Amino acid sequence: xxxxxxxxxxxxxxxxxxxxxxxxxxxxxxxxxxxxxxxxxxxxxxxxxxxxxxxxxxxxxxxxxxxxxxxxxxxxxxxxxxxxxxxxxxxxxxxxxxxxxxxxxxxxxxxxxxxxxxxxxxxxxxxxxxxxxxxxxxxxxxxxxxxxxxxxxxxxxxxxxxxxxxxxxxxxxxxxxxxxxxxxxxxxxxxxxxxxxxxxxxxxxxxxxxxxxxxxxxxxxxxxxxxxxxxxxxxxxxxxxxxxxxxxxxxxxxxxxxxxxxxxxxxxxxxxxxxxxxxxxxxxxxxxx
Amino acid sequence: xxxxxxxxxxxxxxxxxxxxxxxxxxxxxxxxxxxxxxxxxxxxxxxxxxxxxxxxxxxxxxxxxxxxxxxxxxxxxxxxxxxxxxxxxxxxxxxxxxxxxxxxxxxxxxxxxxxxxxxxxxxxxxxxxxxxxxxxxxxxxxxxxxxxxxxxxxxxxxxxx
Numbered sequence: 001x002x003x004x005x006x007x008x009x010x011x012x013x014x015x016x017x018x019x020x021x022x023x024x025x026x027x028x029x030x031x032x033x034x035x036x037x038x039x040x041x042x043x044x045x046x047x048x049x050x051x052x053x054x055x056x057x058x059x060x061x062x063x064x065x066x067x068x069x070x071x072x073x074x075x076x077x078x079x080x081x082x083x084x085x086x087x088x089x090x091x092x093x094x095x096x097x098x099x100x101x102x103x104x105x106x107x108x109x110x111x112x113x114x115x116x117x118x119x120x121x122x123x124x125x126x127x128x129x130x131x132x133x134x135x136x137x138x139x140x141x142x143x144x145x146x147x148x149x150x151x152x153x154x155x156x157x158x159x160x161x162x163x164x165x166x167x168x169x170x171x172x173x174x175x176x177x178x179x180x181x182x183x184x185x186x187x188x189x190x191x192x193x194x195x196x197x198x199x200x201x202x203x204x205x206x207x208x209x210x211x212x213x214x215x216x217x218x219x220x221x222x223x224x225x226x227x228x229x230x231x232x233x234x235x236x237x238x239x240x241x242x243x244x245x246x247x248x249x250x251x252x253x254x255x256x257x258x259x260x261x262x263x264x265x266x267x268x269x270x271x272x273x274x275x276x277x278x279x280x281x282x283x284x285x286x287x288x289x
Numbered sequence: 290x291x292x293x294x295x296x297x298x299x300x301x302x303x304x305x306x307x308x309x310x311x312x313x314x315x316x317x318x319x320x321x322x323x324x325x326x327x328x329x330x331x332x333x334x335x336x337x338x339x340x341x342x343x344x345x346x347x348x349x350x351x352x353x354x355x356x357x358x359x360x361x362x363x364x365x366x367x368x369x370x371x372x373x374x375x376x377x378x379x380x381x382x383x384x385x386x387x388x389x390x391x392x393x394x395x396x397x398x399x400x401x402x403x404x405x406x407x408x409x410x411x412x413x414x415x416x417x418x419x420x421x422x423x424x425x426x427x428x429x430x431x432x433x434x435x436x437x438x439x440x441x442x443x444x445x446x447x448x449x450x
Contacts, residue, residue, distance in 0.1 A: 016341065016342070023368045024369070026361075026364075027346070030361030030364070031362060031407065034361065040360055043360070044354055047350060050354070051354055054310065058311050130312050131310040133355075134358065175357040
């Protein structure tokens with residue numbers, strides 16, 4: 001009879017609640033530390049290395065198809081492409097010639113103004129892994145990690161403009177937050193008149209929002225937005241977006257201004273890591289080499 | 290035999306992680322089922338003496354590293370959903386599969402809500418109704434996941450692990 005009283009059909013397991021509670025507390029502590037400090041970079045790096053094979057497998061078909069396309073491209077196609085690339089290289093070189101003299105002139109003028117000289121940066125190519133992360137966040141994964149010099153906060157460009165910045169880095173991969181991510185804000189200035197503001201991500205891959213411009217701000221459709229260099233994260237003077245709509249809001253404090261990113265977000269296979277923005281970063285990069 | 294069983298579970302979970310980041314067409318992206326949560330759910334229901342909230346927490350942490358969310362977000366959400374599963378696994382196993390779908394949807398609603406709430410605290414705006422699409426698609430897919438994983442379990446995991 002005693003045994004019968006103890007018997008319970010749907011008896012919950014002992015200690016389950018305690019265990020779950022401890023794990024919940026542990027997750028909350030982790031989140032708090034991860035959100036406010038950088039202590040967990042090592043742990044995240046280790047975890048990201050553990051899951052790297054999964055990313056590799058998911059990326060493999062795309063990588064394979066690209067290799068196959070290269071392997072089996074006809075002689076004619078390659079020749080054609082080569083000729084085209086050669087032509088664009090000559091054009092780019094010609095532009096660069098002019099740029100160099102302009103740069104020298106700029107440095108001289110800055111010296112006359114007693115302003116600090118610009119530190120020229122250099123870039124390195126990194127491939128994008130074709131994996132889908134959170135659909136609500138605009139993130140990409142790169143096949144380049146801290147062993148090749150990638151570091152937290154590093155600006156990422158492509159051939160057309162600013163792409164975003166590195167937010168997580170592991171030894172072999174890194175994650176980039178695009179400028180269109182809802183959590184992203186990039187300090188920009190209007191190239192025409194130097195008016196500075198912030199361009200905030202909207203969660204739409206084709207749109208940035210400029211929410212802090214007053215109704216009478218001097219901004220027009222078609223204006224080019226370049227990085228202002230304020231905040232010290234992005235280098236100065238790189239193109240970001242072009243203004244597509246300006247709608248003054250008579251009743252509100254700020255106008256509604258939207259812009260389209262110039263970088264080919266979501267269409268790139270390769271991006272550029274920007275080095276030399278901070279001395280520490282370039283030192284770290286040299287050590288990495 | 291024990292190693293084989295563990296390996297089987299690991300392989301199914303790795304498949305689930307793979308499906309989580311595999312590229313989909315843009316329209317299907319918002320509907321991507323919560324594969325990892327479904328797999329964890331199944332193993333907790335099938336082998337409750339061996340897998341519970343601990344496994345869920347570890348997998349959640351891997352998911353955090355994989356998707357780049359704040360460390361602990363998916364771990365917390367997964368632990369909550371797994372707690373529901375582990376707590377009432379005997380009850381859930383009594384139901385026919387399609388009714389299990391409803392319970393899965395309920396647990397996953399808890400999961401999504403936890404993530405939604407964490408994102409809210411961290412200042413990332415929630416994105417309307419699309420947040421709840423994965424719960425629907427996961428609930429619809431649960432019977433198939435259940436059947437497939439049951440076949441895998443019967444084939445590779447002996448009854449007495």
